[in-house]
Amino acid sequence: MNRKTFLKNLTATAAGVTLLSPKKFYGQSTGVVTSESKVRTSGSKKAIVLGGGLSGLYSAYLLKQTGYDVTVIERGENFGGRISTYTNSELGIVQDLGGEWIGENQTDIKSLVKQLGLELANANVSERFSLSKNNTDLHKISGPSIDTLDKVIDLHKSLGTSQKQGLDKINFSSYARYQGLSEEEIRSMNELYRIILGADLNQISSESVLDDLSALQSALKPKYQVKGGAEQIIQSLLVQLKGQELLLGETAIKVSQQKNQVNVELSSGRTIKGNLVVCTLPSAAVLEIKWTPTLPKDLIYSALRMQTGKISKNICFVKSNASLTNFFQHTTTAAETFYVSDLAIGQNVTAVTSITTGDKASLFEKGSERQKKNLMVSALEELGNFELVLEKPFYFHSFQKSTGRSGFVSLFPPGSFGIKDVWNEPFERVFFAGEHLALHTGSMDSAVASSIQAISKT
Template sequence: MNRKTFLKNLSATAAGVSLLFPKKFYGQSTGVVTQEIKSKPSGSKKAIVLGGGLSGLYSAYLLKQTGYEVTVVERGDQFGGRIATYSNPELGIVQDLGGEWIGENQTDIKSLVKQLGLDLVNASISDRFLLTKSNSDLHKISGASIETLDKVIDLHKSLGTNQKQGLDKINFSSYARYQGLTEDEIRSMNELYRMILGGDLNQISSESVLDDLSALQSALKPKYQIKAGAEQMVKSLVSLLKGQELLLGEVAVKVSQQKNQVTVELASGRTIKGNLIICTLPAAAVLDIKWTPTLPKDLIYSALRMQTGKISKNICFVKSNPNLSNFYQNTNTAAETFYVSETAIGQNITAVTSITTGDKASLFEKGSERQKRNLMLSALEEVGNLELISENQFHFFSFQKTTGRSGFVSLFPPGSFGIKDVWNEPFERVFFAGEHLALHTGSMDSAVASAIQAISKT
């Protein structure tokens, strides 16, 4: 069944089902089943989903809609994967600490947001990512260089496989230099896109970057945010999965496949059996599992080649003022970039978010509370025009602690052309999904799109 047919059939199945949900329990303990499990008729179809991020939860929902009894296995102490939201209703502040932005043409995630009864608002800093002459002052790239970029981006759409493989051999910074961009312009693009990618453009294949820049669904073209925070999608999906088995604090250590059955062994000693598996784990985590039969060599090679950019978002609370509505500033400190979202502006207090990437992100992921405070205070000294509130000045968050992985967004270095294609076909009764496997990666839309693609093949 192809993707289009699957969606059409699913829509018919789900017709009449209300998606306006009351607030329900959202599991936050470890090693327990977080949903009531109703008795199931013998002989029912059973599926196991590895990973409780957006891709995993949406996969579980789609499986449930097509008649499966589902067990979701999540190693962390909460669902959502790389989605987390700071919310303070008393202050009127909402700020995403993980996946945040949605593009105009990212139809899969926009459709899900609408189905869940959530609203989108314009992202205040989205204009900065538009490579247009009118924005040349914002991103410090000349009009002539923007024309050059427009031409190569447009040309990329018509390139054949051999030409794309050639582009894949060099990083984007080198390619941009060859096209005549200055070092300052390349640095400006790097400062801009590392906020989304979590890595430098000199680490990423020029083919990968041009593919993103030429795609309507690209993560590099943010436009909206979810008004109530991206975590509301996670909570709504968990609510939709009432009656299914959702496990927190459980790690899959072994997967065995027989003719019509799969068996997953957990670190806790428990064994789960089913008819199929949807694996939404990061590629590196797939290699942590013992597989019987053994993973094909091309999957192992692909997993070893994939890389992840690192992003750490942290919040400092400052006194509100009219100048914060479009606030955005780069620094030469560990905090790197500060910005303010419209949803993070309260009446008296505003949450200013810092985005730190690459090796600097590890300082915030692994540092002590005191070390992180000192890093932030040093950065704010350079900014100079923000007035911290007197107490509870910061909110630090670590995906290293919640997911066990320091990576954030998938990156494809030079020489990686086509390495994710091998995951498109199932490994016997195992189907793969996740942000890193979508046609255009690096976004919440890619997580949803990959889930649709995987389930359509079951």
């Protein structure tokens, strides 16, 4: 079944489903669903999903809609993967600490948000990412350089495979330099896009960047946010999965395939049997599993080639004032970039969010509370005009602690052209999904799109 037919059939099925309120949060506080909630049909088809992030939960939702009983296995302490939202109703503050922005043409995630009864709000920072002549004062790139970028982005759409392979051999910074952009302009683009990609453009294939810039679904073209925070998507999916088995703190250590059955052995000693597996784990985690039969060499090679960029988001609570509206500023400090979302502006207190990437992100992931506070204070001193409030003026969040993974955004360095392609076909009864395997990566939309692509082949 192709993707289009699958979506058409799913829409017809979902039309008869009454969605529950996303406020009825389910499954996050316990390692196993309660027996009261666990409603199984004897003899039904059984599927196992590895990974409880957006891609994993949406895959489980799609499988349930198509008649499967599903077991979701998540090694972390919470469902949601790279999605997490800080919410303080008393202060009137909502701030996403992981996946946050949704593009105008990211139709898969927009459809899911609508289907779950959630709403989108315009992201006030979105104009920052528009490479247009109207924004030359924001991104410090001249009009002629914008014209040059527009031409190469448009040209990319007509390139053949061999030409794209050639572009893939050099990083984007080098390519931009060859096209005549100045060092200041390249530095400005680096500052802008590393907060989405988790790395400088000199670490990423020029083919990968141009492919994203020329795509309608690109993560580099943010437009909206989910009202109430992106974690509402996770909570709503968990509600829809009531009656399925949702496991936290469990790690798959072995996957064995025999005829039409797949056995997944867990670190706890339990074995779960199913008719198929959907694996949404990061490539590095895939290699940590013992596979029987052995994982094909082309998948192993691809997994070894894939990399991830690091992003750390942290919050400073400051006294609200008019200057914080549309605030967005880069610094020379370890905290790197600060911005204020409209949803994070309370009546008296505003959450100013820092986005730190690469090696600097490791300082916030691994540093002590005192070290992290000192880093933030140093950054705020450079920015000036901020009055810290609350007894605890900082909120530090660590995905590395909650997921056990150090990298959070797919990164494709020079020489990685086509390495995702080998994951498109199933490995016997194992189907692969995840943000890193979508046609255009780095967004919540890519996580959802990869799930649709995988489940349509089951």
